[in-house]
Amino acid sequence: MSGITVGLLMPHNPEVQAIIAAATPQTWTLVSSDGAAGSGRFHESAPLFDYLIVYGEKLDKALFERATRLRMIQKFGVGSDDIDTAACAARGIALAVCTVGSDSAVAEHAIALILAALKRIPDLDHGVRHERAWPRWKYRGRIRQLAGSTVGVVGYGGIGRATAWRLRTLGAHVLVHTRREVDLAADAFDSSACEFGSLRHTPHVERLFDEASIVSLHCPLTPQTRGMVTEDLLNRLGPEGILINTARGAVVDEDALTRALAEGRLGFAALDVLAAEPPPASLPLLSLPNVIVTPHVGGGGLDVIRAKAAFVVANIEDHRAGRPVRTRIL
Numbered sequence: 001m002s003g004i005t006v007g008l009l010m011p012h013n014p015e016v017q018a019i020i021a022a023a024t025p026q027t028w029t030l031v032s033s034d035g036a037a038g039s040g041r042f043h044e045s046a047p048l049f050d051y052l053i054v055y056g057e058k059l060d061k062a063l064f065e066r067a068t069r070l071r072m073i074q075k076f077g078v079g080s081d082d083i084d085t086a087a088c089a090a091r092g093i094a095l096a097v098c099t100v101g102s103d104s105a106v107a108e109h110a111i112a113l114i115l116a117a118l119k120r121i122p123d124l125d126h127g128v129r130h131e132r133a134w135p136r137w138k139y140r141g142r143i144r145q146l147a148g149s150t151v152g153v154v155g156y157g158g159i160g161r162a163t164a165w166r167l168r169t170l171g172a173h174v175l176v177h178t179r180r181e182v183d184l185a186a187d188a189f190d191s192s193a194c195e196f197g198s199l200r201h202t203p204h205v206e207r208l209f210d211e212a213s214i215v216s217l218h219c220p221l222t223p224q225t226r227g228m229v230t231e232d233l234l235n236r237l238g239p240e241g242i243l244i245n246t247a248r249g250a251v252v253d254e255d256a257l258t259r260a261l262a263e264g265r266l267g268f269a270a271l272d273v274l275a276a277e278p279p280p281a282s283l284p285l286l287s288l289p290n291v292i293v294t295p296h297v298g299g300g301g302l303d304v305i306r307a308k309a310a311f312v313v314a315n316i317e318d319h320r321a322g323r324p325v326r327t328r329i330l
């Protein structure tokens with residue numbers, strides 16, 4: 001099989017680039033953007049790209065139009081909201097995502113954010129290490145238990161399902177919201193050995209925000225979900241409520257979230273995603289004491305990246321050979 005040229009559109013990270021490069025066959029010429037998609041060698045090489053791997057960077061229109069030989073775009077993650085799918089379809093370019101590792105990694109990160117918020121971990125750590133205090137009792141009245149809580153899970157794809165499963169093993173009661181009906185019987189537990197939390201479904205997102213004390217977002221960013229978490233929904237969650245977002249920042253009305261937190265109408269938010277990434281230093285949300293923000297790292301570390309690299313390379317090789325492409329969405 002003849003050689004191909006593959007563009008790797010991602011931020012500059014030698015460790016990750018080395019993992020991806022080690023997984024590629026010798027017949028590949030891999031051209032990395034080093035976080036500079038719109039200029040230099042990467043932009044000049046775009047007309048040579050047979051395939052494009054997109055990881056953590058936006059594929060701009062100019063680069064896409066220059067890549068005249070492009071056969072397929074392979075995402076390193078699960079989101080496709082940053083790809084012009086209509087333009088891909090018009091040119092007959094295949095598009096696939098990579099679900100390997102994402103379900104468990106993002107679910108674990110969501111659980112970590114929930115527990116950090118419930119147990120006030122940042123406040124306690126700051127009190128001991130930075131204030132040189134011992135605030136053993138200062139936050140006792142604000143620390144809560146996950147077991148017995150009702151947690152709303154918005155979206156029930158792979159990540160939402162993995163999050164719900166983990167929540168229930170910790171004794172939380174999970175209320176799932178999807179627009180379509182889902183079969184929850186397949187996710188039933190044998191509770192003879194342990195006390196598991198319950199699992200229910202509602203087609204009404206308002207009911208979920210009314211009933212839950214914690215809401216974790218796991219839906220894709222689409223025209224229907226953009227800005228879906230409005231001021232009204234945040235008010236329904238209430239002053240003791242916690243919002244978790246490991247999905248996409250634009251699913252939440254960020255201005256409404258900032259106001260609700262600042263005014264005490266929402267108790268806490270723990271976010272791995274923001275509307276603009278990286279955010280401007282002046283973003284008011286970042287100055288609030290009742291917020292945790294991590295820099296969109298829920299997708300996992302190097303162990304997950306190695307598994308993803310193997311999947312991505314195999315998927316592109318399958319497309320080259322005319323075999324079915326896994327997790328193809330276009």
